[in-house]
Amino acid sequence: MADLDRRSFLTHAAGAAAAMAIFPEILPGAVRMPQGPLPVGIIGYGRQGRRLTVELLDKLGEAAKVVAVCDTSDSRVQSGVGRAAGSEGFADHRAMLDKVKDLGAVIIATPTHEHRQIALDCIAAGKHVYCETPLAHTAEDCLAISRAARGAKAVFATALEGRSNPIYNLARSFYRTDAVRDMVWLYAQSQQKTTWGRKGDWWLDPAVSLGLPGEMGLQQFDVFHWYRNSYPVAVEGRGAIRLHNDGREMADTVRCLFRWADDVELTYVASLASSLGGRYETFHGVNASIKLAWSHGWMFKEADSPQLGFEVYANRQQFHNDEGITLIADATKLASQGKLKEGVGLPYSPAYYALADFFKAIAEGKAPAGTAADAARSTIVAIAAAEAVKTGKSVSIDPEVLKGA
Amino acid sequence: MPAPEATPLCLAREAMGTRFEFVLSAGDLDEVSLRAVGEEALDEVVSLGERLSWFSMGSVVSRLAAAAGAEPVRVAPDVFSLLTLSRQVWLGSAGAFDPTIAPLLRLWGLRGRVSEAPPTEEALAQARTLVGLDKLDLDPLACTARLGVPDMSLDLGAVAKGWALDAAASMLRAAGVQTALLHGGTSSIHGWGAPPGQRGWGVRVAPPPGSSAPPLTVLLCDASMSVSAPHGRRGVAGAGHVIDPRTGLPAGGAELACVLGPGGAACDAWSTACLVLGERPPGLPEAWTTLLLRGGIWQVRGPQEACISQG
DSSP: OOSSOHHHHHHHHTTSSGGGOOOTTOSSOOOOOTTSSEEEEEEOOSHHHHHHHHHHHHHOTTTEEEEEEEOSOHHHHHHHHHHSTTOEEESOHHHHHHHOTTOOEEEEOSOGGGHHHHHHHHHHTTOEEEEOSSOOSSHHHHHHHHHHHHTOSSOEEEOOGGGGOHHHHHHHHHHHTTSSOSEEEEEEEEEOOOOOOOTTOGGGOTTTOOHHIIIIIHHHHHHHHHHHTSOOSEEEEEEEOOSOOSSOOSOSEEEEEEEOTTSOEEEEEEESSOOTTOEEEEEEESSEEEEEOSSOEEEEEOTTSOOOSOTTTOOEEEETTEEEEEOOTTHHHHHHTTOGGGGSSOSSOHHHHHHHHHHHHHHHTOOOSSOHHHHHHHHHHHHHHHHHHHHSSOEEOOHHHHHTO | OOOOOOOOEEEEEEETTEEEEEEEEOTTSOHHHHHHHHHHHHHHHHHHHHHHOTTOTTSHHHHHHHTTTSSOEEOOHHHHHHHHHHHHHHHHTTTSSOTTOHHHHHHTTSSSOOOSSOOOHHHHHHHHTTOOGGGEEEETTTTEEEESSTTOOOOTHHHHHHHHHHHHHHHHHHTTOOEEEEEETTTEEEEESOOTTOSSEEEEEOOOTTOOSOOEEEEEOSEEEEEEOSOSSBOGGGOBSOBOTTTSSBOOSOSEEEEEESOHHHHHHHHHHHHHHTSOOTTSOTTSEEEEEETTEEEEESTTGGGEEEO
């Protein structure tokens, strides 16, 4: 089940914190481009484009300089240009690619169904690309982007934020070395009470949107795919409208049940009508369980599970009757300074780490944490989940299609 | 019969350690759409608060403090603009408003309690060596900021709420909201349009507890407003939460100060300066209106004087 040898892992871990100290660069400022900040264009300045632009301007100024903002809405362009002083506004990404000659990279944050053409144009123009997820709204588009990215000389990174998240990487090292042992079941939820848009917003249009499984669940599904190195083979789903019954067709509350070939199941619930619990994923194993909540992570050990070595000094948090060991990236260094508690929680947002990984990949010529193929496969799973929610039927996920990504 | 007026939509969110409330009227938007744009604007308030938060390791405030005395830090253009505005008010108020005041706030237990006793003169003198916006280097070409002395830090709490309301108002106006009253913690307020049958939003400014002064009502229309007063949260030895950066002592210039003008962040900064000085700052442009309560007497000055009444 695990790639690494469990005994050798525990040898390294026992009596020392080495196993926890695998990400010394959780604090930003480390990403610098050799030739100075890379000129970047933002394509799509809606909620997500705005969020990514703030990360670039606030924290990645040594890596990137926003020189262009592109959106079909003039007011959004004006807003983006106002925020990224000195940048130029465009209504069409092709015009931006043609005019801004020194553009090094683009961030694609448009509606999902527009990704394919924009991504292909940017790849053809030789730009480094960071593309939001879902990668596309159809499997065909996902595969087209994935194939084009595979042949590209530049970096093509995707917003699979778990893969660059230091806490998620740390937790995965435990998972992959069998600290949790056999899986009992998997669970994830995204709960946030919100209106989630208004009439005319594309994500409420079932023709082009993957709804909650795509727009909220995909990144969580990808965490399970990444940890397990495998994908579910089928998904059942149900959906309902619980909050604003204003004529919208897109369910604001969904439940999905994914099944893997080894019979492990993932229950996923999402709701925009209730906030309790927020957004997290849990891996329930017979020795331990891992709970991941994007900025925080915990391990809950069963009383009869073997010692891993770091429990002696670990920071702990009580959840009703359960005691969680806080997963702290860079823990060795912090523990040696007596500052372990200061390391609880990520200092920066998951989006920051994903963007930082993108620029590191460019600077170092390495593959990004989330590739187009990774995003294509997870998106195809989300497409199946969206279909299951829409029809209320079980939908198979063809492994051969996933292999094509 | 005329159609009944639509009930305004009220939204709220906790941010920056206080409560932000938006009262929005529909205009051409249906209720769900109005709610959606209001929630998005509140999300922006939360995001801006985190960017300036003293408590967030990832905030620009934390990064500047970590690099104090060392290299410049590249900051986002909107943050650079806020720092530039802060410098303008600092200059215009002869240092009565100063966001480098954080070391003094710490001594008075207003940013983590270090002692139960008031700070000694030596401690104040030492802390004051770390205070002064002249020690903040701003490079507009590189869009960088640098705190010139190690251990210096910024506290932008005095302008953050107004800054966030400016951004929220901009988003809401762009989305077509024609009438709104926004406030953060009741001390930073922004209003445009007016409730049905009114000329503006009536905002009552109450004097501090125990004061014999009457309350005032400001008719707020297409303007921002900020109220500063030493009462409320207290530091060690009962010190009010506004500290005079020039002396390091609790501000005693006025019992309450209020500024009305075209921008929320600027109103916040100028009202703090007014409270510390106890008078209208020399550099405050004439277009701004001030309300000062000193010795139980209101002093009102500025172009919006006619919009202010007793009661």
